[in-house]
Amino acid sequence: MNLIYTRVDFVNQPRVAGVDSKAKEMVMLADTLGQSLLFGSSLHIGAENDEERASKAENPNHRGDQTRRNLIEVVGRILLRPKKKLPPGPLALPIIGHLHLLKNPLHKSLESLVAQYGPIMYLKFGSRPALVVSSSSAIEECFTKNDIIFANRPPSMSGDILTYSFNRFVWASYGHNWRTLRRIAVTKRILLRSLKNLPPGPLSLPIIGHLHLLKNPLYKSLESLSSQYGPIMFLKFGSRSTLVVSSPSAIEESFTKNDIIFANRPLTMAADILTYNSTVFVWASYGHNWRTLRRIAVTEFLSSSSVPKSASIRDEEVSCLVRRLFKRCSGGGKQKVDLNLLISVLTKNVMMKLATGKWYVEEEHANTEVEKQLFQEFKQLFSASLGMNICDFIPVFRLIGYKGIETSMKKIDGEKRCLLAKFG
Incomplete structure (x- = not known):
């Protein structure tokens, strides 16, 4: 709608050229607003000549007149702007919109609102307008006939920062940039993969x-x-x-x-948690870090000079094992001997003595429930499965905390740290 003005006077009859009925209503409303504010001067819309601008500059009341003009213009725009044809919805509060109506669980709140306002509902989450659709036919129409309208993700602060102003393929707005990224993804990731x-x-x-x-x-x-x-x-x-x-x-x-x-082991959730992101020597990927760890292991534990230094520890533990076997045999008769337990205790004692300077199971605890309890504790903490589980094959299971596998591994890692701190 084009309005052609020469001048609008709020006291006298406005002179309007080529104005339709809607424009006349706007002029009459502006006239009414001017009279209600006791604004008796003229409002000039359109071009001004130099003489008019000079006279306004000399007039001390011009600033107040200009303020009243601006107020009338703002009010007129608010009252006369065309109302959008929006779906029904509850009355929105200033600033927060309909956020006060949302409770946990969210789907229950939306269900109650849909029952009141229908399957297509208009809400405002703060400054964000939202269209809530719960009808299957309306959803089908949104994602078939109007798919381009709903193709873009809503802009967010995290998307702006973490995706570099929405320049990533998943977050990019529908347009030339998104089509270019899609072409690259299809060409490089899908077509070339099939050619391997x-x-x-x-x-x-x-x-x-x-x-x-x-x-x-x-x-x-x-x-x-x-x-x-x-x-x-x-x-x-x-x-x-x-x-x-x-x-x-x-x-x-x-x-x-x-x-x-x-040379590398596959990356697993267990290795990520229990070996500190696969930085332990046995699990480290082949590279600079692995070569450094290998050099330390060879120098400190496996070199020709370091092996004799730990010979006394191994001799003492082997002697303890022999004494235990001798005591079992000296009692007469036949007795069952759990060699798996004895050899495991020997191995763990040697490792703990080399690492911390303390025995894990003292000799006075031999053949007691304390020894079995300590053995099971060590086995649970340090011999936990570092293999692959279902979360490694289908990563989405890790995100949803499937069967609490990740939580249990983190608990084992915390207990292991406490045990090492006690011996350290």
């Missing part, structure tokens, strides 16, 4: 890969797959790519010519 020269293998399912093909005993399942796809086979256990090799010549080539490629 991978060994044969069965068709994998989304998310779980080939996990559905594995049965107990595991070697029987792998044997049947190898007989079908050959001695070198490619499998996907969830998100983990796995190479199954059952040929002696291929195994020899893997661990001789390509030993560095297969």
Whole structure:
């Protein structure tokens, strides 16, 4: 709508050229507002000549007149702006909008509002307008006919900072930049991946890969797959790519010519928590850190000069083991001896003596419940499974805390720290 003014006077009849009925209503409303504010001077809209500007500059009351003009203009715009055709919704409060209506759980609050205002509802979360849709037909229309309108994620402070002003593919707004990123993702990640020269293998399912093909005993399942796809086979256990090799010549080539490629252990949740992000010598990835740890281990524990220094510790513990066996045999008759327990206690005592200077199980606790309890405690803390679990194959299970696996591992790590602090 175009309004062509020469001048509008709030006292006299306004002179308007080429104005439709809507424009006349706006002029009459402005006239009413001017009279209600006792504003008797003229409001000039449009171009001003130099004489008018000079006269206003000389007039001391011009600043107050200008303030009243601005007020009238703002009020007029608020009253005359066209109302948007929005879905129904509750009355919004200033600043917070409808945030005061949301309670935990959120879906219950929205369900009660939907029952009152219908399946398509308009809410304001602070300054953010939100459209709540609970009708299947409306949802289908939103994501089919109007998918481009709802294609963008809402802008947020974290998205602005962590995705570099929404320049990442997942957060980018629909447009040229997003289409470019999508083309790169499709070309580099999907098409090129399919062109890799991978060994044969069965068709994998989304998310779980080939996990559905594995049965107990595991070697029987792998044997049947190898007989079908050959001695070198490619499998996907969830998100983990796995190479199954059952040929002696291929195994020899893997661990001789390509030993560095297969030198690293797979990253697991247990190794991340219990070995401090795989920085312990046995779990460290091949590289500078691993070479440094190996040099320390060889120098301090395995060198020709350091091994004789710890000989007295090993001799003392072996003598203790022999004395215990002798006591068992000197009683006469037949007695069962748990060699697994005795040798494990010997090994753990030697390790703790070398590391902390203290025995883990003192000799006076031999053949007692205290020894068995300490042995089980050590086994639980230091021999916990560092292998792979379902969270390593399907990472989303770790995010939802599946069966409390991560929590239990963190608890074991805390108890291990307390035990080492007690011996340290």
